[in-house]
Amino acid sequence: MSPVKVQHFTSLAKFLHWLMAFIWIGAWFVGYVAVTWRDELNEDHSLTIAHKALASTLLLLVVIRIAWRLTHPAPPLPDSMSAVMRRAAHAGHFVIYAAGLIALPVSGWLWSSVADKPIMVLWSFRLPPLTAPHPEYYELMKNIHVTLAFTMGALIAGHILIALKHAMIDRDGVMSGMLPKSFVSRKPTDIKRQ
Secondary structure (H helix, E strand, C coil): CCCCCCEECCHHHHHHHHHHHHHHHHHHHHHHHHHHCHHHHCCCCHHHHHHHHHHHHHHHHHHHHHHHHHHCCCCCCCCCCCHHHHHHHHHHHHHHHHHHHHHHHHHHHHHHHHCCCCCEECCCEECCCCCCCCHHHHHHHHHHHHHHHHHHHHHHHHHHHHHHHHHHHHCCCCCHHHCCHHHCCCCCCCEECC
């Protein structure tokens, strides 16, 4: 079997990927705890405030990430992947960007806006409301946000499992290309994206 040629994402692409992944997962768990154990652990709404402070940063970071991605395309997927799997990978990434990194935080922003509740980005500045207060839409926006959150939670879990499959079973270099180079054994087959 010939050595796998690992084609790396740019350093900034890797940094944004891992930073946003940690923020997204952290915000998801904080939001889940805030809602599930509201009376026990979130009576003062500090977890809700933390959830919003973290999740709202994704709206800023995704603009940078999309701009970088458009000017620095991802490395090609390995030849060992079928055409169907390549299309599925591209579709999955599109849904993560569109629904997980844009629609989910925007739905939370709208939920806070109709409820007339503030969102402080990293506890430092307030996002302007997207609409005037509309208490009659509170339940609708809550249901949209929660449904999106659980749907995306399942998709992100699948994304992680597929990445682990690439690393541990397929060993095709897909996950290695997104890992910091210090995590990947240096081989002459590594190719750096320009």
